[in-house]
Amino acid sequence: MKNIIYITGHRNPDTDSICAAISYAEFKNKTGKICAVPIRLGEVNRETQFILNYFNVEEPELITTVKTQISDLDIDIVAPISPQISLKMAWSIMKRNNIKTLPVIDENNRLAGVVSVSNLASNYLDIWDNSILAKSNTPIENILDTLSAKCLYTPEGDFKTTGKIVVAAMHPDSTKSVIEAGDISICGDRDDTQNLLISSKVSLLIITGNHTPTDEIIKLAKTNKCTIILTPFDTFTASRLITQSIPIHYVMTTKNLVSFNSEDFVEDIKHIMIETRYRSYPVLDQDNKVIGSISRFHLISENRKKVILVDHNEKAQSVEGLEDSDVLEIIDHHRIADVQTGQPIYFRNEPVGSTSTIVATIFFENGIRPSKSVAGLLCAAIISDTLLLKSPTSTLVDELTLKRLAQIADLNVEEFAKEMFKAGTSLEGKTAEEIFYQDFKTFTLNNFKVGVSQVGTMYIEGFDSLKEDMIDLMNKKAKENGFALVLLMLTDILNGGSVLIAAGEHKEIISKAFNVTLTNSGVYVPGLVSRKKQVIPPITVAMNKIK
The missing domain is CATH 3.10.310.20 (DHHA2 domain)
Known part of the structure; x- marks a missing residue:
């Protein structure tokens, strides 16, 4: 919802308030590279509803506050990750996007957990169980990716290891005493060691230095259903990297998760951030799907909603949270009241019978012709606010503007006014x-x-x-x-x-x-x-x- 300018009339909106907002939004969208959106602060009355229906115009969206929301901020928009990806890939995504935390989603795109730099750091700082790949159900794809490896042979069915990680750097006789069926073994190009490992029924043989084994070794691997992969890394590097192939679901945080909704107000989430002090927090949309993450940094450079006021300039009559927004313009025909702004703005206030008269004048001054429907709305608002030019607030400007707009809208003013007042003024059935x-x-x-x-x-x-x-x-x-x-x-x-x-x-x-x-x-x-x-x-x- 960023880069939107909201145009709003007053609370408990009347016809002039609604029609002026819709019409001025059309003008702003025609003359600038912006997205001006008319809004309303309450339900439309019968008269206004008749007018909108008559000219086939949708009523503006109801928005009750312009306080800053998460959706207004430039949060980290990073695609949430699968719980199966490797620690190495997660770290690569964090570096590429300069973030410290990644949200993790399940198969239904719902938040499943959060993985942070501290989760990844434990891979090096903690003493890992050498059976960690088996315990975490690490898929072969993760190992291939982490070691930049290629697969020479793998038996049919899903890869599964049940043993520990063994670096076979010793003499074959010494290796034989520590190797067990189901282990993952890292070795060099010694045929005798490779033969021993496969015969011992290791589940995975990782050959370093990209040394291709002999045909006899590959044949033996097929017989014993041992997967063989080649990595360009040396033995030390391969042994250091392999634990980075662990899927992140094994290390991610899943309990006491704190997340926010994109529509949450910034003033509300500040207190939660102070109390919890996590690096960042997942942000969910209205369907509870993850769309990004937010940290304290984003609150420093918060983007305020941009607002244009029409048909009022009194704070008590305006939208809630106005003080937290940036008021860009005011178009009005009432007394000057108490709306304060932090910078100079375009303020147009004229002693005419309707704000819509001013909006129409702005169209004409800029050589812009309002659409037929908007010309009709402006006519209706002038008729309503001036009681068909009978009100003491009515001026010659209102009369001339109404006549010009009626020609564009192809509207019989007298007949329309009768229908409009009849539809909107009945008290029957109202409380x-x-x-x-x-x-x-x-x-x-x-x-x-x-x-x-x-x-x-x-x-x-x-x-x-x-x-x-x-x-x-x-x-x-x-x-x-x-x-x-x-x-x-x-x-x-x-x-x-x-x-x-x-x-x-x-x-x-x-x-x-x-x-x-x-x-x-x-x-x-x-x-x-x-x-x-x-x-x-x-x-x-x-x-x-x-x-």
Whole structure:
């Protein structure tokens, strides 16, 4: 998931938030060699789902955090190894890739163990039992590879040795006293010694110096079913190397393994690394298959997720873990709030009715024509955010942009708006919670935490039966989450006004901000349709007067 730029709107996304993210991702992908991916921070509402279905566009992927994960790091991507490969081959892989640990997998590609440099070092530092090849069931292929040998003869069936390793450097009479059937013997080019070893029924005869035995010796080997191989190494080197042919399953660590998943968060694995202190740790994917390994070194140069924010610039409204990411751009039409960045960024904030108006303008400024489906999404977002240009936030720029986009999308704006509002504004069958969180935003005003939900509807009278449940929900929200004020704007799209429902310790602020009287925690305010332009500013002024 590295080298991806995530483009996201705010939590509890509305139509503008979703459509702006999808559309700006198309622009970035058309104009740069990047992979821009639109994401969402919550479920899409009915209106937005209608729009996505209408223009045949998939909803963005749901991502709830942009904290750094293992998948963001440049971990060691080394193919996991089979438990049958030799110690020599494992060491060669480690040197070639400059790593200290290798994950080992079973026949189902699942983690079976871990082999490290310390496991391999024991091959030299520990005193090995000279029957180690037999005990570890070392295959002949490992021996051939380790000794760079070639096989002159091997009997049918699987190779299996049951004895010890013997270097036949003594006189044949002395060798005879130590050799046993099933042994592995290393010898030079002496015919008498070779004859003795094979006659003693050794399982494997290793002839050093690439000295080819006589036909009689090969014939004798066939009779006694003794495998013969030739190695170019001298006797000392061959005897030193042969234990490196042991399969790694004999030395690998299999107990108390600590592994991580590619989706694990870096902040979580740091504590585990401190407590366990292994050199490195296997990393598994979602199917529990090994994809690489990670060490403390990788945490030093961690790659943060790259994020572009649209339709918001307030930390409380944004994705979790934003402080652990790199914010590259902000495209918004709300007040400037509290998102902080570690470096200068492209920040575009314009007093228009919709973020999608700004996104469309960016397309046109760069001579880029949005696709027909994206032009449709941008139209829908402008219609939604400006209530078909009836909102006081609506500007001439919104109107002209909507007209231009509608031509590209081949869209009858009036007819589409009716269908869209009808699909998205019905309250029938919805719970108080579903309505409240449809478009809920959090603000910090004069150090007070304020939450404002806005729901547009063409059937405002259908809310009466839900009012008491809504007030209970809002009071609970205020108490449990420390909100000084929780407000619901139930906006009448047809008549251009809103019912305000208030809860929280400072709900009387509504009376002062709008010069109204709350009755049973609610009041209807004609002409009030914009949260951004008509609600937040007067509440901010009223909040600033609280001492």
